[in-house]
Structure formats: structure tokens, C-alpha cells
Amino acid sequence: MSRVWWGVVLFFFLFAFPVQAKDSTVIARVGPYTLTRADFEKELAQNPQLRALLSLKPEMKRVLVERWVEVNLLGLGGKEAGLEKDPRIRAEIEEQTRMILARHYFERKVLSGLKVTEAEMQRYYLRHKKDYTLPERVQAQHILIRVPEGADKKTEAAALAKAREIRQKLLAGADFATMAKKYSQDPGTRDKGGDLGLFSRGQMIPEFEKAVFKLKVGEISPPIRTRFGYHIVRISARIPAQVQPYKKVKEQVRKDLLEEKKNQRLMALLRELRKKYPVEVHLENLP
Template sequence: MLDILRRHADSWIIKVLLVGVALSFIIGFGAFFYIKDLIGKGRGRKPAIVVNGEAISTARIQNALRNLEYQYQQIFGENYDPETFRDQLRRQAIDQLIDYTILRQEAERKDIPVSDEELKRKIHEYPVFQTNGKFDIEKFKRFFGQRRGRSGLTQKRFLEEERQQLRVEKLRRMILDSVKVSDAEVEEAYRLKNEQVNLLYVAFDPKDETGEISFTEEELEAFFNQDPSAFQLPERRRISYVVFDASRYLDGIEISPEQIAAFYEENRDRFRVEEEIHARHILVKSSPDASAAEDEAARKKAEALLAKIRQGADFASVARENSDDLSNRDKGGDLGFFGRGRMVPPFEDAAFALLPGEVSDVVKTRFGYHIIKLEEKREARQKSLEEVSDEIAAELKAEEARKRAEAAAKAFAEALQNPEDFEKVAQQQGLEVETTPLFARGDPIEGLDRPWALISEVFRLEKGGVTEPVRAGERFVVARLDEIASPKTPTFEEVREKVIARFKKEKRKERAKARAEAFLAELKGGAAWDDLVTREHLEVEETGWFN
């Protein structure tokens, strides 16, 4: 399959095929964000992209970006950091819109039919139009009645767009069904998916470049003038908000023994401790592409080391002096505790067959020849209810407190008749209203832990809008958008401190890169890895197994 893609990279069919996963985002993501995209159309903004004569507006790109951000929030939860993903997601959103537009244009050209019954089934699947899991025609009518005045979105227009999307989905299936995959391509795909590697590496961190960085005012201004837009102040927003902290609702929550026992029975697998062993090893490297003579030399060296150990030599000392596994050589080959599935099969099978204190014969893997010593073994077992009852009780209590905090937040939101009631309702409920300074999408909000989901919701609001309850750490927050500050390109004087910080950062990156390039050049020139690592005071790190 990969070879087919490489040979036909310029084919429009292959390009369309590559968007198969992306299409699920545009076609199947659901009514809420899709309808927001429709509402955002037709507001007179200049197109950001033109595809075969058809304009894609900046507003549509922003809506597609928000949809992707929402998906990533669902995947990463409270650990989602928009700064980490923003550039990648923006490129992805643009690519998806372009691909979708090309597909839709082709589907229209082919006049792919979509029946009324197919359209009806699709509309009925949207949760936003359902009550108790079933399509509700009154809810459907009410939805468009509420939006007609301020957005121009009508049932007719919505159904036309839905029909178009079904055409695109049919075209996509036609393309995918036409692709034939050989056994060799299946084998290659399986190998790429399942083959694992473990890397040792050294990092040259710009933060370690602590030497003095001097500059003149002229250098700073020249650096700024290279790209003033890089210092652009993004759109910023200011909110008022109230917090519902789960810890405030812990008092009075009682968890019964029956609840604890029921949770234990429903989650027995969580409390099962799998078999683990604590082992050491010595590696004599022999790569899969080594010659027969090289491989034989490695095997003989491993056999000699094994004989030395069986004659009474200390295993850890022999490992420190001879092992080629740099990640644990200095620890006497200590691998710590690990369970099944962590090591390559020949190594795992040999290690788990040993008894504590035993040393294996020489074991061959794709990395070379190993000698393994088992230090300890922990048998698999099920933790008893008594062992974990306190842990379960604390978890159930915290979960109930979160539910109560969320319920209080929902009650507050429902009590708001309009945004101006925010302070009055807060006062009635004994809540303190907090106000933020202006902040951008990637900025933290002081006093709130992991606020990224809240920030994402705030940047979907119109001025004066109020969020639904949003979780931030162990709190739920309801916020009102008070102010929107448009993006602007600042003067040098306005951002001088930021220019200094970025100038220094770039210089440190240049120094780190120069060190890394010099290290690599010496390594390619024949210098020993260990000698270079020691001289440069570098720490060897390990990725762990991955594919």
C-alpha cells in the first residue's frame, strides 16, 4: 500500500484516499459544531483559500480548527495544552477543508444520488435533535426557529448541506472500495504497525546554554523587523467567572460498605497485580545485518562472560565492565521490575522461566546475545477488598463531590435569565465572582488549574455569552465573556521585553544545534559514543519500546 501511494502520489484519487480518516471529522462529527460552521458562513469576510474557484473563508477555517481542538480535548482531557497543538491543528484543519471541498466538487460533478430516506436516517442520528435517544420533530423545528433570526440558517439550507455531505461519503466509499491491496502490502503494513524499536539518545537542550548572550539595541530592532507579525498580539478575551470546587462538597458524603463492595466487583481487573520479575542482564551486541564472523565473535564473548559468572564472578560487576546496553550498564545491568509484554519474546521467555538467583544460558535476540539473572519474582494476585476499601471509598467520595459541584454549577447557569444577572445570581447563591485580565488562547488563568477546556469554550462565545459548566481540574466553572480585544501587530517598544527573550532563545537554540552537529560529525568520523558522551557531560536517555 505504501508503495502504491509513493508511485501514484500525484494522482488525485490517491490524494482523496488519504483524506479518509479526515472525512470522519467533517462528515460524522455531529450537528453542534457542523451547524456552527453553517452559521459562520456568508458574513462578508474575505476568502482565506480558493479551491477550484470556490472560496473558503477564514471563519470556516476557524470553525474547523475549533472542532479539532474539541476532539483533542476529548482525547487528552485536562492535559490538553492548545499551545502544543495549535500550529499542527491549524494546518490539519486547512488540509481537511481543502480535501473535503475537492471531494464535494467531484461528487457534484458525478451527480451521485442521495435518496430522501438516506437523508432522513442521517438527520435522525443527530443527538441534538433527539429526546431520550429518539428523533423529536418538535425539537428539530424549534432548533431552527430559534436561530432563523440571528443566523439565517434554515431547515432547507441545512438539509441541502446534509445531502451534499452524504454524496461526499458515498464518493469516499467508492474510492476506498476500488483499492486493491496485495498480500505483500498487508505484510508490510503489519510489520510497520507491530515492529518495535528502543532507542538510546542524547539531547542538546538550548536551556543548558547558560553562557552570556549580549546584544545591541540595533540587533534587537533588526531581529524584530525581520518579522514583526511573529510578535503579533493575538485575539484576547476577558471573562468573569464563578467556581464550584468539588472539595467544598465532600462534607456529609457517606460511602456505604455495599457501595465499596459493588465497585470492587465491577472493577476487579483494576485491582489485579500481574506477575512481575526483577532482572539484570548483560548484552553483547550483534545486529541483524552483522556478518557471520561478527555474530560468532559476539556469541563467543557472551559465552565467555557467562562462564566467568558461573565460576563465581559478581554479575553486576561483569555487567558494568562488559555490557553494551548503555541504558543500564552503570546500574549493573539492572532492569528493575517488569511484566510480560515489555521485552522481546526470546528475552521474556528466558527471564520468566528462571527462579530467583538463577542465571540463564546465552539468549539470542535481534539486539545480540544476552545473559539474564533473575533477582526477584512477584506472583500475580488479586488484591483483597480489605486492602483497597479505603482507596475505593476515597474515589467514590471524590466522584460524588464532583457530581454535586457540577450540579451546583448547572443550577447556577440555569438561574441566569440573561448575562447581566451574573453578579446578582452569584450574590444570591453566596458565590464570589472573579474577573480575569485579557488573555489569549494559550495563556494560563491565574487561580485555575488546567483551564484549557474553559479557554476553548470562551473563545467560541460572542461577547456577553455564558458558558455551560466546564471542568478545570477538580473544579467546575461558569464564565461570562466580558471583552474581546482584536489581534494587532505591536510596535517594537510595546514588545521590547518579548523581543529580548525571543532573541536570547534563538541564540541558545543556535548554540545547542551547533554542539549537536559537532557531536554528530565526530561520531560519524569514528569517535567512540561513550567517550563523546563523557566529554560533553551528556545524559544518555532511552525511549522505551515503540512502533
């Protein structure tokens, strides 16, 4: 069985224990353990990976049920063999139990009833407008004359001279896109007339970005040296930073506010638990 399917089966292993479900229609039984339709539907609702797998291959539902049966048969065999008494296995069981308890406690104490109102969302948006602000962007074209890594002074000088020659032609009125298609050594943009599209600060290498954002619209830059070589750049448009309207980012605001509330609840819960249970951390003992 693939690692993915074993992971899915481990989710379903939770259903090996008797539960009271809304739909008690039985899909499979193994000894005292029952898998119901409600169990199956609940797992589908909570597991996007599983939903995706089964939507692509519905026939795998049968395989999943067969694996559920096999896992529980093996589990019953291990129980009969007394493996629960093995200290290492008992430690694993205890660890898994803690993880399951932690997940359900988190869901009950943090996620349960977590919601936001329209008024809260609008207040959050107003407080965090900077988070929904598109940064200043420029539309640029470039022509690259490459300089190989470790190039000697002669090669470096020749590349710079070529870049300066191209710039002079552009200043004299040559069409930038035509020149880029003819001379640029950037295969990713050459056939597009050197078009780099819209970009903001932080998306390009620092030395390129620093020079480009100083340019005025329509200005042709002097050769800009980067690790790739020499760039001649022209800015065709500059879009100032702008706050996106609430309606456009409403769903993102909802997600962000829910995340904030969730984190606040979690931090408060952990502070409460730290007061209740002793905690020791010895980072100096890390390997």
C-alpha cells in the first residue's frame, strides 16, 4: 500500500472504536469495531486530501474499507498477542492518546463557536489597512547583456560597451521592444520585447530593484550591473501604493480575523494550562 493510503487508513483507525453516530448504517464490522456511513462522511468532511483522492478515484472507497478491515484485524491480533504490555508499544499508544486528546481539546476550547461578525470584520479592516495595501509597482522592460561568472576585465568591458551602445540607440529613438528582441540575452523576456511585467519591491534582486525604482516613467536607465550582467531598463508605468477596497478583500479579512481570534484563544488557554501544570524546558540540552 502506498504511504498516502497508509496515512488515510490511520485516520480511519480512529473509527475502530464504537461511536454513537447520526447515521448508524453499517459499512463494515471487525469484532467489536464498527465503521458507519456517518463515520465515513465525517472523515470526508474533515480531510481534504481524502476527499480529493476519492473524487478522482471513487472506486478507491472499496479499497479504503478493505484496508480499514485489515488494520483492525491486525490490531485485534496484536491485542490478543499481548503487545499492549510491551513498554515501547505502550509508550507509542500513550503518545497517540495525548495527540488525540490535544486535538479534541483544541477543537472544543479554541475552535468551537469561533466566528466573526460583519462589524468586527470592518473594524479589523480599518485597523489593518496596511495589510490590504498593494505596494507601489512598476511596469518595466529590460535588455540584458550577460557577463559570465568569473569573466576577465576584457569580457566585462566589452559587455559594458555593448550595453552603452544599445542605450545610445534607445535614447536616439530606437524602439525598446525591437531592440530587446534583437540584443537581449535573457531568454525569458527577449521574445516579449524585454517585458518584465508589473512588480513591487522585494521581487527582484536588490541592486536591480534599487536602480529601477529610482527611474521616471519613460526614462532609459544607464547600464545596471547585477550578477547576471548589464541591464538597460525602461519604466513604462508606475502604479502608486493603494489600499484595496473592503469588498475586494472581505474574505481574506474574514480569514485573518478568524486566525487572530483563534490565536488569542489558544494563547489564553495555554497561559491558563501553564499555571495549572508544571513546565520545564532545557534548551541547553538540545543536541
